[in-house]
Amino acid sequence: MERFADELDLAQYQTDLLTTQAIAAIRQQMTTNAGRDDCIDCGEPIPLARLRQVPGATRCTGCQHHHEGQLNRRHGH
Numbered sequence: 001m002e003r004f005a006d007e008l009d010l011a012q013y014q015t016d017l018l019t020t021q022a023i024a025a026i027r028q029q030m031t032t033n034a035g036r037d038d039c040i041d042c043g044e045p046i047p048l049a050r051l052r053q054v055p056g057a058t059r060c061t062g063c064q065h066h067h068e069g070q071l072n073r074r075h076g077h
């Protein structure tokens with residue numbers, strides 16, 4: 001009877017461990033995706049079409065235009 005309980009505990013322990021690892025993996029994936037695919041200015045996801053056009057883009061199209069407009073204005077002075 002005691003042996004059965006030990007095995008049950010072990011199974012429970014392994015399940016907990018797997019769940020914890022799975023959650024950690026999913027969290028890491030979400031964090032990585034958020035850092036890569038979201039606009040750094042407005043936080044909206046950058047459209048896939050734009051990422052294909054500009055690999056490693058950190059801003060969505062609108063924010064990039066806004067950003068470049070500010071740069072150009074500062075440059076003009």
Ligand SMILES: [Zn+2]
Pocket residue numbers: 039040041042043044059060061062063064
């Ligand atoms: Zn944006």
